Amino acid sequence: MKYRLDDSLGYKLFQASRLMTNRLNQNFKDNGFYLTHEQWQILSRLYEKDGQTQNQLALLNEKDQPSVSRLIDNMIKSGLVKRVSHPQDRRVNLIYLTEKAKEIEEPLKMLACKTIQEASLGIEAEDLAKCLNILDKIRENLK
Amino acid sequence: MKYRLDDSLGYKLFQASRLMTNRLNQNFKDNGFYLTHEQWQILSRLYEKDGQTQNQLALLNEKDQPSVSRLIDNMIKSGLVKRVSHPQDRRVNLIYLTEKAKEIEEPLKMLACKTIQEASLGIEAEDLAKCLNILDKIRENLK
């Protein structure tokens, strides 16, 4: 059968994604911010709306609850978020940004944008937009 | 600053890639093949050329040596490959396919192709090709 890993959509996606998340991690680190791209995903959600439940964060980021639970554990350790029991429903945890996390919102967003620029250097805006649409379509197909 | 995670290249890439590798894992599993997409990457290289060193496999798949070392450990456990010391250079391990791995080459390739088809349903061949080129460009930019 005619199949070549190097030409396959899945492999190209996988490698491009990995390089990009690694570059984001590196850009954070180089600027003195010690967080991972997964933690950045959580922070981004909280910058949009602070005080969300773990379940909401899991749904938004398409992760399962255990992953989010442990991500939050690590983010608490590094002082980025607080976990607060919901006053009316004790099953639920509300996750809030710390002051420290609020303070670094702008530089982190800048670095996220910088990473995208580095990745899309020399690519026509129009072509990139089309590619983003295809990525959406792929996600739809596989959901 | 105007930044939205949901619209960002990195996030879309990350989610599309994750869905695709998960789907591949699932397709393998559903058909009674118990291997991960990372192990599939290694197998693919060995189907192209059997008996490669761990270092070669690491370079080809853009992984570091520790990752490959442990991937091979797991693949030996599940009977997919053998690790043979190089007769002339005892630093080097040569990795060979087992009979079992050779036997399942075609069905695995079929499932890999099936996964790509599932992901690219409803996408024009031309658009997909352009997208693949952009993925290559991104990889080049970040390498």
Place this chain on the structure above:
DNA sequence: AAAAAATACTTGCGTAGACAAGTAATTTTT
């Protein structure tokens, strides 16, 4: 009001990635 079901989260286990440090064998240098 008690039992059952649903919901939110945590823990355990196996796989894998990134990075640093370590070991063993070979090649290069002196």
Place this chain on the structure above:
DNA sequence: AAAAATTACTTGTCTACGCAAGTATTTTTT
């Protein structure tokens, strides 16, 4: 030929994912 550098690989540590199972709390059913 001995010392130094290089190469190939392994081990340790931390982060994270995916799945299954477990706990606690709340809601629904009866």
